[in-house]
Amino acid sequence: MNRSVLIVTPFFAPQNHAAVFRAYKLAKYLPQFGWKPIVLTVDTQYEFNEDAALLANLPGQVEVIRARYIEPTLRGVRMALGGRNRTFKATRSGNGVGKNTHATASHISSAKKAYQSLVVNWLQVPDAYWTWANAAIIVGKRLLRDRGISIVFTTAPPFSSFVVGKALQNAGAKWIADFRDPLAYTQRLSSDTAHIYQQQRNIVIRTLENAHAVTLAASSFQSIYCDMFGKRGVDPVFIPTGMDADLVPAVDDLGQQRPYLMFAGEYLSDYDTAFLEAFECAIKQPEVEQTGIKLLIVGTLELNRTRVMPLIDKLKLQGHVEFLDQRPQREVYKLLKGARAGVVIPGTHAYWWTTFAKMTDCIGMRKPVVAVVPDPSEARTALTRSRLGIFLDGSPINRGKILTDFLLGKYKLPLPDEDECERYTAHHQVKSFAELFESLSDRGLGYKQ
Numbered sequence: 001m002n003r004s005v006l007i008v009t010p011f012f013a014p015q016n017h018a019a020v021f022r023a024y025k026l027a028k029y030l031p032q033f034g035w036k037p038i039v040l041t042v043d044t045q046y047e048f049n050e051d052a053a054l055l056a057n058l059p060g061q062v063e064v065i066r067a068r069y070i071e072p073t074l075r076g077v078r079m080a081l082g083g084r085n086r087t088f089k090a091t092r093s094g095n096g097v098g099k100n101t102h103a104t105a106s107h108i109s110s111a112k113k114a115y116q117s118l119v120v121n122w123l124q125v126p127d128a129y130w131t132w133a134n135a136a137i138i139v140g141k142r143l144l145r146d147r148g149i150s151i152v153f154t155t156a157p158p159f160s161s162f163v164v165g166k167a168l169q170n171a172g173a174k175w176i177a178d179f180r181d182p183l184a185y186t187q188r189l190s191s192d193t194a195h196i197y198q199q200q201r202n203i204v205i206r207t208l209e210n211a212h213a214v215t216l217a218a219s220s221f222q223s224i225y226c227d228m229f230g231k232r233g234v235d236p237v238f239i240p241t242g243m244d245a246d247l248v249p250a251v252d253d254l255g256q257q258r259p260y261l262m263f264a265g266e267y268l269s270d271y272d273t274a275f276l277e278a279f280e281c282a283i284k285q286p287e288v289e290q291t292g293i294k295l296l297i298v299g300t301l302e303l304n305r306t307r308v309m310p311l312i313d314k315l316k317l318q319g320h321v322e323f324l325d326q327r328p329q330r331e332v333y334k335l336l337k338g339a340r341a342g343v344v345i346p347g348t349h350a351y352w353w354t355t356f357a358k359m360t361d362c363i364g365m366r367k368p369v370v371a372v373v374p375d376p377s378e379a380r381t382a383l384t385r386s387r388l389g390i391f392l393d394g395s396p397i398n399r400g401k402i403l404t405d406f407l408l409g410k411y412k413l414p415l416p417d418e419d420e421c422e423r424y425t426a427h428h429q430v431k432s433f434a435e436l437f438e439s440l441s442d443r444g445l446g447y448k449q
Helices: 017-034 052-056 074-080 110-123 130-147 159-170 196-208 221-231 274-283 286-291 299-313 329-338 355-364 377-384 394-407 418-422 427-445
Strands: 005-010 038-042 063-066 151-156 175-178 214-215 260-264 294-298 321-324 341-344 370-372 387-393
Touching: 005 017, 005 130, 005 159, 005 377, 017 038, 017 151, 017 370, 017 427, 038 130, 052 151, 052 286, 110 260, 130 159, 151 159, 159 175, 159 196, 175 196, 196 221, 214 427, 274 286, 274 299, 274 394, 286 394, 294 329, 294 394, 299 321, 329 355, 341 355, 355 370, 355 377, 377 387, 377 418, 387 394
Parallel strands: 005 038, 005 151, 038 063, 151 175, 175 214, 260 294, 260 341, 294 321, 341 370, 370 387
Antiparallel strands: none
């Protein structure tokens, strides 16, 4: 039996952002379960920072193959024709802080608006990765033929990953379609243009109906798609993304640090202000202020500062919040290990369907999480089952009191549920995928229900 798996995603190392790590951990640890990962990804990435160590840390059995990707923009075309490198990584300034190119609407010319409309409404259909998908289908079919690969794993977003998966299924592969987000469900994950959105919906429906197996990064996606489309295809399998235990430092490596809570990732503009208001309420208490507690925000510096600084100024939190630019995963884990708690703070009416990348790392690390999340929600369920959630619920005064009690050690959590926490480790994640691959190999096409 050929024990190779073709992992198809445009988001892979050395890219260093949240969308990378589900497929990256799968590739990194799959050889331990007797499978050879062959990753099919992009040859050029335009939008993200990089960490060369991610590639260096992959075992020798992992093979990375890169298909041609020309971003469907003027930037992409110019670079393809030999113009200078205009990617995010190349244009970051010498101090490691990227330039903020997000001009206000009043400063965008009519020509610029027309160009942006052309790109969004006509050149990026179903998304910006269709040019890569066309190339990846050609490369993928050659790999299936030359290597005898029978299993293809595609993870999305973007929608184009599923376009590749369906084409390779038509070429004879058994296709596992992995949803990291509920595509075509939320405004953030869908096009505002009707004809593009319809195409995106059709891709999701075709995927649910035809994939030999469907895996989900959050259990809520199954209910979402059942409500949207009815019962389609096979029953999906919930496999949480796992914390990479190899990157977690020993306690002795942490050193002496001032106490802090840690938010990691991109602070979204639609997040609620409830947590920052509770934090402001807590640090007004003399006992809390004496601890020197800070909020550490780790992620793309120019974005997070732009979005959070107005709130800091409004709430007079200067001196109590620190920013760090995006860090390699190992350094983020070290910071998270040393934190009093992680922070998940979208608000009480948003993002009910997701678990958040750094929250799953906290669960795998057995780290408490201060959370302002909807009730009910996927995040609340996961934090409740793992016994790691400090939920800031109720009135603003009550949220401030709960946070104050936690920071002063008066809020006692039970011991974590070890079995539940283990589900959120990379070992458990990859073991679950390996068992699915085994099932497909043993049953052949009969696995499809």
